[in-house]
Amino acid sequence: MKSKQRILSALRGKEVDRIPWSPNLAYWWEAQNDEFTAGGEIEFLKSIGADPLIRGHYPYYGKEWRDIILYRTEYKSCSIKEIKGSSSKTIVYDTPKGNISAVYRYSPSGNTWYLAEHPVKEEKDFKILAYLFEDMVIRPYYELYDEAAKKWGDDALLVPIVAPSPNLKTSFQSLLEYWVGTEELVYALADYPEIVEEALESMKKVSLKTAEISAQSDAEAFISWEDTSTTNISPDLYERYILPEINDWCRILHNYGKLYIQHACGHLKALIPLMAKSDIDCIESISPPPTGNIELWQARKVLPERIALIGGIEPTVFLESDIDKLEKYVTELLEKLKGSRYILANSDSCPPGISLDKFNLVSKLVKEFNK
Template sequence: MTSKERLLAVLNDQHPDRIPWAPLIDGYYTSSLAEQGIHEMNVVETLRYIGADVFERHVPVVREKTDASVKYSVRREGDKEIQTFETPVGSVYQVYQQGGNTSFRIKHFIENKDDVKTYKYVVQSRYYEPDYQPFIKEQDYIGDDGLATASGPLTPIQVLLQDIMGIEGFTYAVADYPDEMHDLMEAMHKSNLECYKVMAESPAEIIIVYEDTSTTVMSPRWFDMYCTDYLNQYADVLHKAGKIYISHMCGKLKGMRYQVANLTVDGVDSICPPTTGDTWAHEALEMWPGKVIIGGIEPPALKRMSVDQTKEYVLDILENIAPGDRFILSTGDATSYGTPIENLIAITELIKQYGNYPIKF
């Protein structure tokens, strides 16, 4: 089988020739290659270099725009970046600060009730246009080496928790002004549905929503209230168009086992074991029969381990998930900056030796 055929086999509940090995590689990791004395490579080149099955993330299929009544601007002040939306009902802004090899948010868009009204206006001004050609070009570039995947919009609560308000801000807001927060989330959901309708007509076969679900950021009750119905509606739009819909859930999930079971998504991506996560791949396969499980390797552990330790770690995963139905071996979220590329190549060699389907020990 080609890598593309192998990945599609698993995603369509068929049996591959061997377990796919498709680590989540992004620009954060590739930017560290020079430190290892390796020439600069893009994501697809890096995956080819290590001999993995290409499963590229975040390939665009949609252009998000706002109408002329909203003006968006970005300016820099020293090591800070300020992003601002100006609308007829007010302005909101957020601030990022650069630090080391990354940046982090030090102010959110929404900090009070007036900001909720303004940001709702921004959401309602949005519309979506097809942008399919970049995706077609990227899939042609990948060819039989794997698949390009597109990214669908998150549930409103996840956007608010991760980006727009933060956990503390959202928690106080839903208690202090629940009606305004409900209206905002409904507006965000309506906007998401319009985006998913455009994605449903796209050439992307696989759509991934990066929910980053974890009991460290929300309770099972909140998931029931704010995620389940929305995600299932998005899945319905995509399934009607023959798409595969996967939810990226890279956190601690055992406390959400019943909530995830109630989702109609086709798979769960970036399953992460302890200590970053709390769920081993074989446990996820047992908890969610019928769903494809992607992940299994804790990224920080992969960075720390020697080649021999990496092989022992992955052999244990393969033994526990045998015979290997519905499973794609990957990192449980993005491969850490500076992970020795020898560890990634060692996993490729191990999969070729021990990963034939069905796995037998």
């Protein structure tokens, strides 16, 4: 079985020759030297015997991330500009209704940019945000994906992002993480819910448009970066604002025979019962403790068999375990999840310090399991 067929078969509940093993290289890849990363992400995954499942980005050559999105976003009367300094950068969204701005700051110790100021800061900003989304024109753009998919054929499954840019997740989750912030959004919902929901409605119209355009492509499965977790959303808010949009995506994708994968890397224990009643095809990056708060086999007992699972190797366990402990841990995962729709992976991030022998060990265990 080729990797792409193995992954799709596992997602669809069809027979596989073995459990797929699809590590998410994330931060680990970025920490490798330039000579190593120039060799290519899929080439590395194939060299260790893994099944390349490329989540939301074009396969790496080097370290530059490029989202796989199957549409272009244009504006009729709005514009976006970036003002960059040595240690800060500002993203300005300019509309006829006014401007909103996001501010990022650079952390030298973390070698990363972090969001320091959300764009939407007061009631009037929600109306500016609504106008920004109403001004968007979404057009199909399949060419780059088609080239990459043709190049890799059956050796890898490339999974585009179904959600709209710039946040690549549901409308409400975008408000939580980027546009507004968790605490500020909760207050806004209490103070002027109608204004917030009007903005959400404008955002959702774009979201359904990107889903419809994406579904008409040749891609077989899609993902969104939901980062789902009760650390920043309650089950009630998830059920009210997020699940309906996800179910709308699923309805659109399923009409074209496509799959929806939800990236959910946080605390899911209180949300799994809601997900169980959704139209989601797969939950990706379920994280056991301490990163998350539920084991995969616990989630499996609550979820219907039609929902596939990806993940299981908790990041700190992957990093800190010696070879013997890791072997025992992975073998237990394989034993408890065999026979179900399951793809083995590290859950969410991959710490930079993980040694190659650990990747090779997991590949060996998967290939020898139940021989």
